[in-house]
Amino acid sequence: MVELLAPAGDLERLKIALKYGADAVYIGYEKLSLRANAVNFTFEEIKEAVNYAHNLGKKVYVTVNIVLHNEDLQEIETAIEGLSKLKVDALIISDPAIFKYAKKYNLDIHLSTQASTMNYKTVQFFENEGIKRVVLARELNREEIKDIISKTHVEIETFIHGAMCAGISGRCVMSNFFTLRDANRGGCSQVCRWNFTLLDEKKKALGDDNFTFCSKDLSMIEYIKDMISIGIKSFKIEGRMRSSYYLATVISIYRKVIDNCCKHSNTIEYNIKDKKVLSACANRDSTCQFYNGNYDNNCSYYNGRVEISNQDFLGIVKSYDKKTKLATIEQRNYFKSGDIVEIFSPNRDIITKEIKEIYDEDNNIIEIVRHPKQIVKIYIDEKLEKDDMIRIKKD
């Protein structure tokens, strides 16, 4: 069975990720994680996360994937020992200086994509070092991944969805040079998404004034069946800083696709609507990047692109009263009476409804919900569950 592995920036999103179908989540330990801008987890929160996940029969991996400097070495053992006591399921590590501590405290090691592992010899080396899983470099194509799997015995994990670095992971410190924020210690300022002017060797400007390195996102929904067939064991979704809605949407779609592929090998494993929904909840276009061997100029943006924040997500269900058929909603984006919405849930098919009645917290009828995080009640004549997501219906 393959694993669907999702990111979680905090406890709330961890619970959403697991509820919507992730088999495992990866979270950052606040002191040693590469996504310093994510909320990240304290020891206490990791303990709660692990208990929550284990009660569901699911797993929690902790990213300890910064590139260590001397000053980080002093307390690393204490940190790893602490994580081992919390019974986390594995550490995601890029710096091999941490291996000895992970081994000492009997923690499984997953080699991070930050190590940019691109060939089977390197995987074999780490296999001999006792690493349980390798997250391969994001630049590999299908045949390379397949070849690595055929020549090694560790679990292989690859990314299936989300943002991509323009550079080889770990080999880009533009953030350090431009902003002094250390890319390999959690401070990446995403210089690759800035605008530059491109000059030729005579310093003559080429094209217009907005040259960027910006990669489009990765989306492997069309390739999941194939990826399962070549032996990839874990499918990773990028984005510890993504919203609950994004996670719920992406996870639930990939959950469905993976289950279809595993259980009904002759059925269509994804549909166009899923693809559209995935596309709509991101703010960039996506491609399969290097996987099909046709990496070309369509895999990146080159200039002048404005990232538009997604407005589809209207709210999250906090509770549902079966007697009154009123769902209590926490608002995320503007909506109004008469809007046609889709409500999705981990446990049932998507339902489509028109919003007919909206009440404020004092039970006054209102027409428009315009305030972020505003609590309102809407009439829905079908039972909803806590954490169901409501989005505007398109097309």
Added chain:
Amino acid sequence: MINCDNILSVFRGAFFVGDLMILIMPNSLNQIKDNIDLIDGVILSLQDYSVNSLFKITLDELEYFCNLLKNKEIFISMNKNIENKNIDKLEEVLKYLNDYPIKGVLYSDVAFVTYKDDLKYDLVWAQEHLTTNYDTINYWHQFGVNYAYVSSDITLDEINEIAKNTKVKLMTNIFGYLPMFVSKRHIVKNYLKQFGIANESKVYYIKKEGLEYPIIDSDYTYVFSQAVFNGILDYFKINVDYLVCNGFLISDVKFHKVLQIINNLNIDNVVESSKKIDNIIKNTSDFFFHTKTVSRVKKW
């Protein structure tokens, strides 16, 4: 080679380790020929196996360079990630190098370590931007890696602390543009293709706020710093074994002048020498030597 007889600061830990070795990473054949008496060795980038260099040699040319560099230390840079399809060829190349007077091979891909027992030369862990602490350097040392090329984005104090805590011989940059980005994507070529622009420059630049950063798109894409690193002022405080001068995008004439200055360095003229280099190059910086990057990771 710099005479350090009177310089008390050149120590490895508590022990004087002798003379600093000057290596160059040349940008042309002339940068080798012009400076052969001013240097202790050369890092030659091998075609198809190296990144962050424009001047690359082929295996067929190796004999010529070995003859040219008799009595000099020769290191071969093979600091590119190796793809599956090239693994068998890699083994052949590494064994081929056994027949030449090679001091060491700079590697980035861990696959190199798996061949260590078959090699007659040393390996230099040169995983740019990851060579940032002594524990990891010592990790590789236990697999027989006896050299490390420390990352260009750490401070002088960090470099010296690494030196105190490892037996591995260390290399670090002292002069030249610094690499800061490597990608398997053809970032410039695809841009030109996307907009139908015909241009075949060897080097391009990306410009931001008046600063120009060299960018090369060949087999991979590399981006370099906007200024030339000049660490000469701290020359006698750097506690490593090898200092590397990179000739990338430096004219042969200027590179020669810089190496002459370095060759005549002593503790009394170091400030003046550093200024001379600033005047020759114009656009210099000491980058991270005295400036720590901001780690968003909180102390604990």
